[in-house]
Amino acid sequence: MAERIGIIGGGIVGIAIARALAAGGGTDVTVLEKEHRVAAHQTGHNSGVVHAGLYYQPGSLKARLCARGRSMTREFCQDRNLPYRELGKLVVAVTNDELPRLDDIERRSRENRVPGLRRLTAGQLREIEPHVAGVAAVHSPHTAVVDYAAITEALADDVRRAGGKILLGQEVTAVAPGAGTVTVSTTAGTHDFDRLIVCAGLQSDVVARMVGATPSPKILPFRGEYWSMAAGRQDLVKGMIYPVPDPRFPFLGVHFTRGVYDDVHVGPNAVPALAREGYGWGRISLRDTLESLRWPGAPVLARQHWRMGAREISASLVKPLYFQQARRFIPELRPADLAAKTAAGVRAQAWDKDGSLLDDFAVDQVGAVTLLRNAPSPAATSAMAIAEHVLEHHLGMPQVP
Ligand SMILES: Cc1cc2nc3c(=O)[nH]c(=O)nc-3n(C[C@H](O)[C@H](O)[C@H](O)COP(=O)(O)OP(=O)(O)OC[C@H]3O[C@@H](n4cnc5c(N)ncnc54)[C@H](O)[C@@H]3O)c2cc1C
Structure with missing residues (x-):
């Protein structure tokens, strides 16, 4: 009998894993x-950027799976005729005191073999x-933009075509790992599986508790709010313009992105x-x-941050403060250029008991249950490579490259 594998979560990570399993x-x-x-959730509410791997600790899962995921995503989009636009990204130092951190990003990008990287x-x-006003920048010409919701739909079509099932509107309410079988209760019934994979994003710690895993790391939800640029002013931005990130903080800072459908x-x-x-x-x-x-x-977190x-x-509640952060990069920007707040996203950031925020992707194994406990950015870029990694290292099913 075929092995029964259940996956909780129909975001890009869960669907990419389902596709890799169904294809095998x-x-x-x-x-x-x-x-x-x-x-x-996160997959349909993000910046749509295919990261090229500038920031991540060399050798980390993020660094390795982002590089592999980027090429898999590009190939998949080409194959399915989905939009994939290499608009390129600048990380801009606005003042001289940001230059040492820009040097660090450049060094890290080179160690991560970011393709085509240049110091400007x-x-x-x-x-x-x-x-853009700045004293120097690094340029990653192959950073791209895509539509992750459309990619996930296309991956889901592959799952169904290969005989897999995607059951929507079924919230998992309990998980009972037993001898040889994991029983999963949902709002619509129960399912028995030989193995279970949890890719529940913002709820991953809630489901981990159902499984009997340690409560740490917990998910700390961080909302990311966007403003759309006024029509007629969108020409101020050609591709992606990012600040030099603060290494003490896991997020990249407010940036400008021209999206795959030319919205800025x-x-x-x-x-x-x-x-x-x-x-x-x-x-x-x-x-x-x-x-x-x-x-x-x-x-600890409150004291540090x-x-x-x-x-x-303050910048979320008072538009002029948000505007000030953005105008550092584009002095011509006017308050009215930030036309309207658009749909926000909420990041699932794993948070340890000691107050530290987990940096790398994290996968735990509890008996027959595999739990993705930290899959923040660049997990959309990396999803197909995360799937390969989970199959090879957690399910013992090496993939043919
Ligand atoms: C504002 C923002 C910007 C970002 N920008 C980028 C970017 O530009 N590039 C990039 O690579 N990454 C980016 N990311 C990160 C990226 O979106 C996520 O890392 C990725 O989408 C994670 O996918 P996922 O499948 O793990 O989670 P999700 O997409 O959140 O999917 C989890 C799914 O699990 C389901 N679920 C949860 N609990 C249950 C339950 N009990 N029963 C059944 N189903 C359940 C949820 O409904 C959800 O659909 C961004 C994230 C945010 C929030």
């Missing part, structure tokens, strides 16, 4: 997704982005969300908020 044959794959469509002077950077957006910032799926300040979950406040690492947190929250 010999398994009976079922994805359980609580929403009525795939890609309903102020004059050279303006040849690429004429409206500014963002995302990073504010603590008051609910796991809290897409605006009005969405509050007392349970999620209290859980975060009571977490043993909360005082209160200044940055206060700045991000």
